[in-house]
Amino acid sequence: MRLWDVATGAQRAEFAGRAGDAKAVAISPDATWLAAAGRDGTVRIWDVRDNTCVAMMRVEQDLTTCVWSQQGHGLIVGGSGGLYRFEFSGH
Numbered sequence: 001m002r003l004w005d006v007a008t009g010a011q012r013a014e015f016a017g018r019a020g021d022a023k024a025v026a027i028s029p030d031a032t033w034l035a036a037a038g039r040d041g042t043v044r045i046w047d048v049r050d051n052t053c054v055a056m057m058r059v060e061q062d063l064t065t066c067v068w069s070q071q072g073h074g075l076i077v078g079g080s081g082g083l084y085r086f087e088f089s090g091h
């Protein structure tokens with residue numbers, strides 16, 4: 001996956017490590033975390049500041065949507081198996 005600056009058209013970052021097709025991505029409210037949910041049932045969280053994958057979670061069904069909570073401490077993902085909520089501490 002790649003992150004682009006809409007104003008300039010320049011690529012800002014490239015994130016490796018997707019095992020399957022990313023169907024949804026979301027940037028945290030403070031713009032420091034990127035979440036990607038995929039058909040393979042994985043959710044990956046990257047630190048946008050240094051492009052590192054800092055967390056990975058897996059569910060048994062494909063995922064098609066994700067959104068951060070307003071405070072940025074939780075992520076809601078959804079797919080064929082329903083909705084899942086992940087809470088993060090130390091963020």
